[in-house]
Amino acid sequence: MDESKVLMIIAVVGAYVLDLIFGDPVRLPHPIVYFGKAISFFEKRMNKGDYRLLKGAVTALMLIAMVYVLFVALMHWSELVSPILTAVITGFFFFFGLANKTLIKEGVAVFKVVQKEGVEAGRKQISRIVGRDTSQLSGQQIKKAALETMAENLSDGVVAPVFWFALLGVPGMMAYKMINTLDSMIGYKNERYIYFGRVAAYIDDVANYIPARLTALLMVLVACSYRGVRFVFKYGNRHSSPNAGYPESALAGILNVQFGGSNVYHGQLVDKPFIGDNNRFLEYADIKRTVYVNHAVTAVCILLCVIGRYIIQ
Secondary structure, three states: OOHHHHHHHHHHHHHHHHHHHHOOOOOOOOHHHHHHHHHHHHHHHHOOOOOHHHHHHHHHHHHHHHHHHHHHHHHHHHHHHOHHHHHHHHHHHHHHHOOHHHHHHHHHHHHHHHHHHOHHHHHHHHOOOOOEOOOOOOHHHHHHHHHHHHHHHHHHHHHHHHHHHHHHHHHHHHHHHHHHHHHHHHOOOOOOOOOOOHHHHHHHHHHHHHHHHHHHHHHHHHHOOHHHHHHHHHHHHHOOOOOOHHHHHHHHHHHOOOEEEEEEEOOEEEEEEEEOOOOOOOOHHHHHHHHHHHHHHHHHHHHHHHHHHHHOO
C-alpha cells in the first residue's frame, strides 16, 4: 500500500474518532451553516412569482453542482501540492460530514430530560431535532419521536455521507450534504415549498435510496435481530417517505416497539402508518440499545468505506 493511501486511511479513521469525541463543534465554522445560508439566499429571491417549480429545480441543481465542482477543484489542487495536505483536507471535511455523536447526544438528552424534568421540558428538548409540532406530545410520543429521528438520521447523517464518500470522495460527501440540507430546508409539501422544493426533495429521495436500505441492513446485522429483518420487509415500504421507513422499521423490530401514527408538521396533519403493533411503554433501556446500534453501524460503515476505497482498490 502506498503512502498516500495510508495517509487517507489515517485521515478517515482520525475524523471518525474526532466525531466520537467532540461531535459537531459549536465554535468552528461548519460547512453546513454556509450551505444553509446559500440556500436561504436563493430561496428568498427565487421562490416567488411564476415558474416556482423550475426556479426550485435550477436552484437545487446549481447549488449541488457548485459544491461538487468546488470540492473537485480543491482536492485536485491539494493533490498537486502534497499527499499530506490532501489527507488533512479529507479528514477535516469527513469530520464535518459525520453527525453520529451529536445525533446520539440529542437523542439521549430527550430521554433524560423527560425522565428528570417532565413532559413540558421534554417537548422543548425534542423540538431541537424534529420537524413535527411538539406542543401536544405526551412523554411516550416524545420518546418515540427521538427514536424515530435517531433511526432516520443514522441513514442521513452517517451511512449516506459515508456511502457517497466511498464512491466519490470528499466532493461526493459534500454534494450529498448539500442535497440533504436542501431537503431539510425546502423539501416540504406545504404552501411555501410545494413547488419550489419539489425537485430538491426528489433528488434527496434518489440520493438516499441505497443508503437507507443499507442502513436498515446494517442495523439488523449489528443487533442480530431476526424480528428487525421481518419488520424491514413488512413495514419498510409503508412509510410516506420512500426511504425513512427502512431504518425506522429496523429499529422498531430491534426494540419490539411501535412507531408511526399521526403528527402535525408545519401546521399540517400528516397521517403516518404504524410500524409494528407492540405499543409498549418506552424505557431508558431502549435509548441505550439504540445508542449501541448507532455506534456499531457507524463503526462498520467506516470499516467498509476504508476497505472499499483504500485497501481493495
